[in-house]
Amino acid sequence: MHPQVKTVASLSLLYAFRMLGLFMVLPVLMLYGERYSGATPFLLGLALGVYGLTQAVFQIPLGMLSDIFGRKPIILIGLLIFATGSLIAGLSESIEGLILGRALQGSGAIASAIMAMVADLTTEENRTKAMAAIGASIGLSFSIAMILGPAMASFGGLQGVFLFSASLAIIGAFILILIVPTPHRVGNSHRDSGAIPSLILQTIRNAQLLRLNVGIFSLHFILMSVFVVVPPQLETHLGIAREHHWWVYLGLLGGAFVIMLPFMLVAERKRVVKQVFLGAIFCLSVSLAVLAEFELAVLVWLLVLLVFFSAFNLLEASLPSLVSKLSPAGAKGTAMGLYSTSQFLGAFGGGTCGGWLLQNYTYKQVFALAAAVAITWLVVAISMRAPKYLTSLCVAVSGNFSATMEVLQVEGVEEALLVPEDGLLYLKVDSRGLDQQALAHLIGKDV
Known part of the structure; x- marks a missing residue:
């Protein structure tokens, strides 16, 4: 297996494991949540959605922290926080414990860090395909979760669902440590995969x-x-x-x-x-x-x-x-x-x-x-x-590249942004009308 394929497959699996753990609860929490003491429809609804609040708060900051401290440590911490939240939610007897567990599940917000790691470990030519694979894993995990959640809850209740989610996070941590390579260099601004x-x-x-x-x-x-x-x-x-x-x-x-x-x-x-x-x-x-x-x-x-x-x-x-x-x-x-x-x-x-x-x-x-x-x-x-039906492209260029204005004159190129410190040229192109030969001539490589 090609190293980049192996990397993308393992990172897609990490992403899918986490989303599976979050989504499996959706079709069962309002049915089985009544076992928690103090449960009301409002508090169960809060438990259902509170992961979204903590994920919204932490996902961009954790992505930025991964620029500073490295992708693997942040992703590993996120997986362990998710596993802890799953255990708390599954083992708690009170609705407050369930809400806390779900909030912790969302706090392990590793999406941005995973996307940045994909960018670190793939070439510009393969990055779009890699991102598409991650996106497909999200959609697949939602569909599987809608089926797996009710099936598992019928045997083990919500406790079984949450404990299974915790086990997925632990398996994901081992995949991260043993299979996913450590990037040689953490990029500071993968502008097509992380927030600037x-x-x-x-x-x-x-x-x-x-x-x-x-x-x-x-x-x-x-x-x-x-x-x-x-x-x-x-x-x-x-x-x-x-x-x-x-x-x-x-x-x-x-x-x-x-x-x-x-x-x-x-x-x-x-x-x-x-x-x-x-x-x-x-x-x-x-x-x-x-x-x-x-x-x-x-x-x-x-x-x-x-x-x-x-x-x-x-x-x-x-x-x-x-x-x-x-x-x-x-x-x-x-x-x-x-x-x-x-x-x-x-x-x-x-x-x-x-x-x-x-x-x-x-x-x-x-x-x-x-x-x-x-x-x-x-x-x-x-x-x-x-x-407009445009495609995003990211092309590595030499440090003395200065033909951005000429690139904008190429048929099919709508936008161009040169980031000299990263040696990258970001393009928005109409793939149907793009003059690939003229563009390749200007940047010195095929696109």
């Missing part, structure tokens, strides 16, 4: 990226609020025993993937990303409004959930691609860092608000809030500029 402090305010003010941050906040607010009410409703309203819920999620997520895939392919190939994106938000809004307003038969309820998960999967896959397309050259890492922070804050808000509504009203009000958030997002997204 000097670019944060500028990126926050970017109106197009702000719309996407609102979008991912809304999407994960909705997801968490839905998981406050869907698992109990599957059991009480639909009469599906909790030990069989994994069959439901298997069918829903499998069907959603089949439905979503053609829309994704058409959106990219026909260059109608905005239209498909807005259509998915509309379907998300309608499905939530139907669940909030109508009493539905079991089959219809499941079909509406299928529409919801299809729209969710399409949006979850489309948003990072839009961030990549719309972020300026050399600012993708910062844009993705702020995007992830918005995502985690949305998860915190959705779990907390959903739990409060369920405690004081009914499940229908939770769906109504989620529908209102989706409709608001649709209004914000309508004014989004249709994205």
